[in-house]
Amino acid sequence: MEKLKIVLVSSEVAPFAKTGGLADVAGSLPLALKGLGCDIKVFLPYYRQAKKQDFGIKLFKKNIITKVGSEDINFSLYHCEKENVDFYFIEKDDYYDRDFLYGTSTSDYPDNAMRFAFFASAVLSSIVAMNFKPDVIHCNDWQTALIPFDLRNRLQNVKVFKNTHTLFTIHNLAYQGLFARDVAYQLGIGDEFFTPDTLEFYGKLSFMKSGILYSDAVSTVSRGYSHEILTPEFGCGLDGLLNIRRNDLYGIVNGVNYSDWDPKIDKNIKANYDETNLGDKAKCKKDLLSLAKLKSSLEAPLLGVITRLAEQKGIDIIADSIEEIIGFGCNLVILGMGDEKYHNLLTELSKKYPKNIAVKIGFDNVLAHKIEAGCDMFLMPSRFEPCGLNQMYSLKYGTIPIVRAVGGLDDTITDYTQNKREGNGFKFNQANKDDFMNAFKRALSTYKNKKEWEKLVLKVMGLDFSWEQSAKEYTRVYKTIMKVEKVESCCIS
Numbered sequence: 001m002e003k004l005k006i007v008l009v010s011s012e013v014a015p016f017a018k019t020g021g022l023a024d025v026a027g028s029l030p031l032a033l034k035g036l037g038c039d040i041k042v043f044l045p046y047y048r049q050a051k052k053q054d055f056g057i058k059l060f061k062k063n064i065i066t067k068v069g070s071e072d073i074n075f076s077l078y079h080c081e082k083e084n085v086d087f088y089f090i091e092k093d094d095y096y097d098r099d100f101l102y103g104t105s106t107s108d109y110p111d112n113a114m115r116f117a118f119f120a121s122a123v124l125s126s127i128v129a130m131n132f133k134p135d136v137i138h139c140n141d142w143q144t145a146l147i148p149f150d151l152r153n154r155l156q157n158v159k160v161f162k163n164t165h166t167l168f169t170i171h172n173l174a175y176q177g178l179f180a181r182d183v184a185y186q187l188g189i190g191d192e193f194f195t196p197d198t199l200e201f202y203g204k205l206s207f208m209k210s211g212i213l214y215s216d217a218v219s220t221v222s223r224g225y226s227h228e229i230l231t232p233e234f235g236c237g238l239d240g241l242l243n244i245r246r247n248d249l250y251g252i253v254n255g256v257n258y259s260d261w262d263p264k265i266d267k268n269i270k271a272n273y274d275e276t277n278l279g280d281k282a283k284c285k286k287d288l289l290s291l292a293k294l295k296s297s298l299e300a301p302l303l304g305v306i307t308r309l310a311e312q313k314g315i316d317i318i319a320d321s322i323e324e325i326i327g328f329g330c331n332l333v334i335l336g337m338g339d340e341k342y343h344n345l346l347t348e349l350s351k352k353y354p355k356n357i358a359v360k361i362g363f364d365n366v367l368a369h370k371i372e373a374g375c376d377m378f379l380m381p382s383r384f385e386p387c388g389l390n391q392m393y394s395l396k397y398g399t400i401p402i403v404r405a406v407g408g409l410d411d412t413i414t415d416y417t418q419n420k421r422e423g424n425g426f427k428f429n430q431a432n433k434d435d436f437m438n439a440f441k442r443a444l445s446t447y448k449n450k451k452e453w454e455k456l457v458l459k460v461m462g463l464d465f466s467w468e469q470s471a472k473e474y475t476r477v478y479k480t481i482m483k484v485e486k487v488e489s490c491c492i493s
């Protein structure tokens with residue numbers, strides 16, 4: 001059988017450039033697809049973050065021209081190979097040679113619409129320049145969402161795309177890429193595409209709508225979230241449109257790349273361990289405590305949080321509960337970056353309780369691994385969570401997750417109190433302090449029973465959330481959409 005020819009496009013890809021889980025997925029799913037025999041190419045912007053490091057990225061093609069609105073824009077394409085997968089980097093320093101990927105902690109970059117409209121366009125022009133004929137272009141989140149629009153409405157006659165289909169994966173429906181109407185003109189999106197049936201959304205231009213409307217299928221990163229986004233509570237105003245596309249909507253849970261996240265081989269942690277030498281997890285705890293300057297005994301439960309500091313993640317629930325948690329003799333290590341109000345709130349708390357709470361504002365991959373290894377429990381009280389990856393990383397490191405029963409967290413975590421045999425964490429339902437504390441207290445009382453806790457830890461370390469199953473599901477979706485007649489009309493109404 002001929003190989004599936006897939007192009008995966010993402011605005012961040014680990015290890016090259018990362019702000020969150022999207023990068024982990026875009027960096028690891030392609031490796032799994034390659035393992036299943038796909039011909040896969042990955043595209044991302046060539047950010048400063050990637051330029052600063054040594055990945056062996058080399059110039060591939062100079063002077064490619066792409067059109068955005070009425071402007072012809074010249075760029076270069078760079079390339080590197082990692083584990084037999086080809087990664088391509090769109091170089092345009094005016095747009096990507098910046099301190100951050102999307103903006104600072106106080107505001108997004110004002111030209112984000114242009115930066116990512118250009119990215120979408122440049123990826124398509126690169127594919128043409130390479131004379132590659134993809135079966136499926138797999139787009140991810142709003143930053144890539146104009147690709148299905150361009151293929152359907154502008155490039156429908158371009159030869160290499162004659163048999164190209166699109167899958168649009170939503171990693172987080174709350175980030176939609178909404179811009180002022182003027183921007184539509186700048187991007188060459190005329191009035192015919194600025195209607196409620198097309199890209200208009202409450203008077204703004206919506207990139208997300210483009211992904212949902214013009215792709216051959218839509219997916220999201222867990223089964224639970226694929227159901228939730230059809231409701232007004234989680235639909236972020238797009239539940240109506242998503243319901244129209246519900247027959248083409250798939251929920252495929254993310255996997256874990258265990259070459260990066262396995263305490264047995266993890267180079268970032270103090271001591272490697274697995275189910276046979278769990279004692280060495282204590283060395284990681286000791287190391288983390290000293291690094292975080294927490295004066296705690298090894299016995300006291302240590303709780304970890306690694307997250308984007310945003311409302312979605314329930315940081316306020318943690319902040320509200322923190323004094324009570326410390327009152328139980330527990331300590332916390334928190335790593336993350338995001339909204340300034342949470343930076344301030346958490347920093348204040350760590351100043352008030354320096355012996356018990358350590359906070360690091362920023363991205364720190366090494367510290368993230370140390371937290372997974374060194375903690376006893378991991379907190380994810382999210383308001384919504386499309387998938388969540390840290391709960392799965394935590395399981396492998398024997399760090400018991402306490403999560404809210406939403407989206408991917410609900411799909412991957414089974415409550416231990418309710419089901420001791422299958423339970424792999426502690427779950428609560430309502431996004432409030434009482435419900436969260438109830439789950440925490442159940443976790444704490446299990447922790448106090450050393451034998452029972454160790455049994456739970458050993459069990460969860462053995463669970464398997466690797467990509468293989470999910471990557472197979474993606475190939476099934478790719479094959480399904482390849483059979484879809486190419487839709488010529490431009491809108492669904």
Ligand code: GLC
Nearest residue numbers: 021022171221385386387388
């Ligand atoms: C987004 C979501 C998160 C998901 C990740 C990767 O960051 O918020 O839940 O795990 O994308 O799909």
